[in-house]
Amino acid sequence: MEGSIAARPLRAGLPDGLAQTLADLLGDRFTRGLPEREHHGRGESYHPTRPPDAVCYALTTDEVSAIVRACAGHRVPVIPFGGGTSLEGHVAALHGGVCLDLSRMTRIAAVRADDLDATVEAGVTRQQLNAHLRDTGLFFPVDPGGESTLGGMAATRASGTNAVRYGTMKDNVVSLTAVMADGTVIRTGSRARKSSAGYDLTRLLVGSEGTLGIVTELTVRLHGIPEAVAASVCAFPSVEAAVATVVEIVQCGVPIARVELLDPVTIAAVNRHSGTALTEAPTLFMEFHGTAAGTAEQMALVGALAEGNGALGFETAADADARARLWRARHDVHYAVQALRPNGRVWSTDVCVPIASLPRCLAETRADIAGASFPITTVGHVGDGNFHLGLIVDPSSEAELAEAAALNDRLVRRAIAMDGTCTGEHGIGSGKVKFMDLEHGAAIGVMRSIKQALDPLGILNPGKVLPDEAD
Known part of the structure; x- marks a missing residue:
């Protein structure tokens, strides 16, 4: 397509004139050092490092504007960078270019x-x-x-x-x-x-x-901040029983603040990493916000629903320190899972489906991953119909990477077939670009038109979100 983004190739490498402009603008906040470039070319998942040609640390909006304007003048890609915590290859410099690090812009x-x-x-x-x-x-x-x-x-x-x-x-x-x-x-x-x-x-x-x-x-x-906050941990005999409880919580209109599912493999990893002593069974972490009377009422109703699904126990954590320890353990899941295979990398993926479809989607997924040759964990923000798999692969093993890719492919296709999405919160990056046509169909053309209108040179984070037209 004449005049399209695909027909206007980006500039390879970093032109001397652009490098000098950026150095003059930023001083020592412009760097071409390999360690910093490599740090800025990867997130926290299995995706290989793709370093940019240079890194720019901006302090103001005006500096960001000047950097982008200079890069546009040379048709050089610009890849924004924040905390480096992305999971789908968002920050990989697939076409080289300049990484624009905004982490020092910390003014409230x-x-x-x-x-x-x-x-x-x-x-x-x-x-x-x-x-x-x-x-x-x-x-x-x-x-x-x-x-x-x-x-x-x-x-x-x-x-x-x-x-x-x-x-x-x-x-x-x-x-x-x-x-x-x-x-x-x-x-x-x-x-x-x-x-x-x-x-x-x-x-x-x-x-x-x-x-x-x-x-x-x-x-x-x-x-x-709510008047009262209470948390609970509830183990179940099966993932299906835990998910059935969540579906009932949502359908009953309980205004639960958090409801997280961790499978037994994840619970075991959390116990080892965070020093907890949780029952190694499918477990819901829940939190309730409101008045003291309101949270007590919510917990009583949820406790009854859990009991009806065979819960193995319903433990509460009302004081702030106990809640903090509980949620710290939940937030450390990525690192706990990584520790299951220290030389591996976590291929983290997520999907989201309508809440009524969640039990079937999870059941089919767990049956699919049961025979995997490497550990896989299941964690979910299940109140939204959103869950994650952590596939712990050997990044040097082509066989394991191929197996993980096939499992991920089937997971995504399963979710989309249930009128769900290929990602509930991780985003597309470069890791899930290939599923965009399947999920969006003709709407991809509209997205391309928007991209073409706002970024006609294609310099902003190229290779992410939208598949290349040549694909």
Whole structure:
């Protein structure tokens, strides 16, 4: 297609003129050192390292604009980088180019407690924001677990353990400041609670994974810290019994804040890694928010539902320290799983299906993975119909990688056949590009048109989200 992104090849390598421009602009915040390039060419999954030609550390939106404008002038790719916690090859420099690291943009510009919102730079993490909010009675709820930056979380439309009650980044980002492919800086909306004015550019950029624009600042929704918080751990005789309980919780309208499923292999890994002594059986981690009376009522109802599905026990953790230990163990699952095979890498994948389809999807998936030649763990934000597999593979074994790819392929096709999605929260990156046509069909053409309009040179994180037209 003449004039398309595919017909305009990107520049290979880093031109001397561009390198000099970036060095003049950033000083020692511009580097071509191999260790930093390699660090910026990988995330936290099995994907091989693909280092950029250089790394730029930006401190302001104006610097991001200048870097992008300079790269556009030479048709050199720009790959945004936040916390480096992505799981689907989002930060790999597939075509070389410049990695634009926003992790030093950590200013919390404003907290407006009366309006329940805050404006922060893209490098601020959820933990940093919540520490800053400590004395306000407010918190930011989207919790993917790792030390992810809010800019990266917006770019990947992240969610996590609280999403069943508080929603995902899509629901908690009010507006954005973003740098477009030509260096133009835009703000995507106001702080009003609702608007009917024009296209919703905020929702367009949230989840675009740095392929349409680079988020440098965002205004996010805040929520009141609940009066009472209680957590529970409940083991079951089977994964099916645990999932049946979750489906009933959702269908009964219980406003549960968190409900996480860990299979026995994962529980065993958590016990070894975090020093816990949980029963090595399919287990739900749950949390309840509200008034003291409300949380007690929620827990009583959920306890009755669990008992009806053969629960092996229903233990509560009402004090803050016990809850913190419980959720720290849950958040350390990725590292606990990695420790099951120290020389392996975790091929982490996720899908999401309608809640009523979750029991069948999980049952078919577990039957499919039962004969795998390597350990596989199952973890789920099951209140959303979202679950993850951790395939612990030897990255040097072509046979294991091929087996993992086949299992992942069948998992995704199974979820899409149930009117689900190939990823509930990890994003597409380069790892799941091949499934986009299957899930979206003719809508891919519309997405290409948007990409072409906003990034005609194709310099923004190329090779991610949309399959190459040549494919």
